[in-house]
Amino acid sequence: MTQPENSIPVMVKKARNGYVRLSSAKHEERIAILARLKQGLLVKKDQVFEANKTDSEKAASKKLSGPLLQRLKIDENKINSLVAGIDELIAKEDSILQALESTQLDSGLDLYKVSVPIGVILVIFEARPDVVVQIASLAIKSGNAVILKGGSEAEETNRKLVEIVKDALGDFRDAVDIVFEREDIAVLLKMDKEIDLVIPRGSYELVKYVLGNTNIPVIGHTAGICSIYLDVDANRETAVSVVIDAKTQYSGACNSVETLLVHKDACERVLVPVLKELQGHGVDVRGCARAVAFAEKSGMKISKAKADDFDTEFSDLVLAAKIVDSVEDAVEHINTHGSHHTDSVITTNRACAMIFLKGVDSACVFWNASTRFSDGYRFGKGAEIGISTGKIHARGPVGIEGMLTYKYILVGQGQTVEPYVTGKATFTHKKLESGLTLD
Incomplete structure (x- = not known):
């Protein structure tokens, strides 16, 4: 039919x-x-x-x-x-x-891995x-x-x-x-x-x-639950500009930040100006108990986060905020509640940054940069x-x-496997400097 x-x-x-x-x-x-x-x-x-x-x-x-x-x-x-x-x-x-690879298996027997x-x-x-x-x-x-x-x-x-x-x-x-x-x-x-x-x-x-x-x-990816961690050694101006960009530049994007983690000793110096800017941009900040208490003490009001807010991709002007005790706690939170998409640390402390960059198990991990850079065009790929x-x-x-994937192309001169099995011939396995022309 x-x-x-x-x-x-x-x-x-x-x-x-x-x-x-x-x-x-x-x-x-x-x-x-x-x-x-x-x-x-x-x-x-x-x-x-x-x-x-x-x-x-x-x-x-x-x-x-x-x-x-x-x-x-x-x-x-x-x-x-x-x-x-x-x-x-x-x-x-x-x-x-x-x-991708060019190998001489033996004289006159060349193997090419091509895209x-x-x-x-x-x-x-x-x-x-x-x-x-x-x-x-x-x-x-x-x-x-x-x-x-x-x-x-x-x-x-x-x-x-x-x-x-x-x-x-x-x-x-x-x-x-x-x-x-x-x-x-x-x-x-x-x-x-x-x-x-x-x-x-x-x-x-x-x-x-x-x-x-x-x-x-x-x-594909199942969600874009991206986080930014503000370390105790975060530059205040950098923290404000990066968080505002990551949340408000395009809140519907999968690389928009959804969770803000702040070191307990960075609250007075860094979290206060960040919260003021976020609220000035109309962002609904939902904090853990410590964050809510700190905001009230500082003369600001944020709503109390529900348990699942830290597992949610809001895709809107909403941000979950949590105070943590260390960079290690931030890494653990991200690996537990994040979606392995994109996460960023804001700090001037290289040792802290290395703990974060090595420990976070995400496809993209940034240091002092907005999560919004996680994009094929911005990575120079042309598109994604x-x-x-x-x-x-x-x-x-x-x-x-x-x-792209790859395939192997073997170019020989009539060779058979039998001599290599019996020991009459041996493989050279040398790297070739030139590839294969298939025009």
Whole structure:
């Protein structure tokens, strides 16, 4: 029985064919596609804004949360950021078929470990339509195909952006596609023979659902419970500016700080100005018993934190605060209650910083810097497919390297194993200085 042209299996089959063709394309061809994508975004940005306006008005009428509405918005700054990300990818060297290791097993028998695309990648995301361009541009650069499933709240924006991407792809247009129905997710997650990787970008519930309903490998993070620890030797001005940036610059981001830990001897000098600034920015600070008592003693009022506030990604202008006795206590709290995403220490004491940097078991650990730096573009990756809190394959902001795997290529002259088994031949296992040219 012939399947309808718009069926999921047909789409996935086309995507796999698109992957084969795109991964075999010359680097110059893939760069030309990215250049057309950049131009398409700039020329058609007003169409994108119009589609986004439709989505935003619809979302507002449904009284969706403020953080979600913030993530949904596409404006001039977002377009400029997307274009800058594409420019960074264009400037990068080719990442396909690069020699990672080159070894001479014996004279005339050379082994090469080379980078290759993963294949067909399914990306499921919520609210953020700029993900369409970020993922598509990374897929194009790395020779992968991608199938997207965005949230219904961004449907018109997603549709317009995918149209621009497909126009840029030209003859390779099957390498990027999108589905819109919720029911399509269940079908796609069962296609473990056709789809090579799933990347869920969204809520804890979304990631948990994906992990529980597929045999396809998954990259992602379940939550962004990021912490900042203010040490007794923290510079007061640094503490204030970093905490305010990490909480208020974009409170809906997964790298926004959610927990503030403060050394007991830093409260008078550091916590007071930090609390004043936070409250001045409209942040609802929820403190442990010691923090509440200290705030009252200092003439300020903060609400009492519930037990689960220290295990919560608020994605809003809310911050849980706790007073601790030492850097070791801060590290223990983060490793117990954090999500292994991004955590930062503010201190001028190198010994303290080293305890924190070595002890915190997170994908990103910072010293005297905002957690908001945990981002693929800011890390110089051009864009990111997501942030992984796992430890296998990819960790932290994942760029092109997360969309690549490797294979071994052995080039011989008719050798067989038997002489090596019987001792008539021996391996040299020498490192080769040059890689393999596959043009």
